Amino acid sequence: MPTSGSLDDSCRRRSDFIRGLVQRPNDPNATGSNFVRKPPRKIVHFWDDLNRLPADVGECMTTWERVDKQGFERVRFDKHQAREFIQGTLGQRYTHAYEKCYHPAMQSDYFRLCYILVEGGCFVDADDVFNDAPIQYLCDDGRLKLQPLCYDVATHMMVQPSLFAKPGAHASGWIFYFNMNPLIAGSGHPLVDRALAQATINLEQDFTSGLPEIQATAGPGNLTQSLFDAAMDGEEVAHDILVLHDWEHIATSKWPLSYRNDARNWRLSNRRAYNGGHGEGRSKGNK
Numbered sequence: 001m002p003t004s005g006s007l008d009d010s011c012r013r014r015s016d017f018i019r020g021l022v023q024r025p026n027d028p029n030a031t032g033s034n035f036v037r038k039p040p041r042k043i044v045h046f047w048d049d050l051n052r053l054p055a056d057v058g059e060c061m062t063t064w065e066r067v068d069k070q071g072f073e074r075v076r077f078d079k080h081q082a083r084e085f086i087q088g089t090l091g092q093r094y095t096h097a098y099e100k101c102y103h104p105a106m107q108s109d110y111f112r113l114c115y116i117l118v119e120g121g122c123f124v125d126a127d128d129v130f131n132d133a134p135i136q137y138l139c140d141d142g143r144l145k146l147q148p149l150c151y152d153v154a155t156h157m158m159v160q161p162s163l164f165a166k167p168g169a170h171a172s173g174w175i176f177y178f179n180m181n182p183l184i185a186g187s188g189h190p191l192v193d194r195a196l197a198q199a200t201i202n203l204e205q206d207f208t209s210g211l212p213e214i215q216a217t218a219g220p221g222n223l224t225q226s227l228f229d230a231a232m233d234g235e236e237v238a239h240d241i242l243v244l245h246d247w248e249h250i251a252t253s254k255w256p257l258s259y260r261n262d263a264r265n266w267r268l269s270n271r272r273a274y275n276g277g278h279g280e281g282r283s284k285g286n287k
Helices: 010-025 055-070 079-089 092-099 102-118 191-201 215-219 220-232
Strands: 042-046 074-078 121-124 129-132 144-146 148-152 174-177 183-185 241-244 250-255
Touching: 010 174, 010 215, 010 220, 010 241, 042 055, 042 102, 055 074, 055 129, 055 215, 074 079, 074 129, 079 092, 092 191, 102 121, 102 129, 102 191, 174 220, 183 191, 191 215, 191 220, 191 250, 215 220
Parallel strands: 042 074, 042 121, 144 241
Antiparallel strands: 121 183, 129 250, 144 183, 148 174
């Protein structure tokens, strides 16, 4: 996502499209063939090395133990388990793409697309703290459920949902897009399939001239672009997603955390070789 300067025409069109999705009323009773497969009640986390899980991130993950009373199962994957899952379910092409993810944040983004496409469920960032809110409704249908975000180029700050989600709210420097956290859908969702297909193509490119941008390759930028492309191809995107305006009432990304100050933070490692010295999860969105 651009973070400085004016928006070019393609970025503006994409942002305006996402703004329309974000500010339109949700249809809680939407039905259709895409929603037959409801997500299993499963919370999925990723951290590349669970044997070296930072204590403060572990505390965030522990808060999700409270979903047990709502009938949810919790599952954790590390980078090796994620690779085994991809190899066993999607095959060698996707495994090779995963292996080209040069930072754990990319591994997390790519793996969550693979996992949700195959299994469905609720993939949540490891640094989100659960606020003990009711979440059963997230599995009522198989729509793709996404958290909207908005970045203000002029101020270099995120815009609060209470402002940008209001119908008609807009400013010339606002960029609307969707986060990868959470990623919730029933298995086989066509929009997840499209985003994974594009992420795979992105990762199959020649990296000899430099490492690709993390968010645009398999993260929120790729997801947002995939939704826009689907709409331009005539797909009924608005009926296939549910915008989670209230995600921050369900879970809160914890700041600060120890890993955010070093190379484990993707913002400090974007397009840079990662030495793998500490273990890494995925931080939230573009914040």
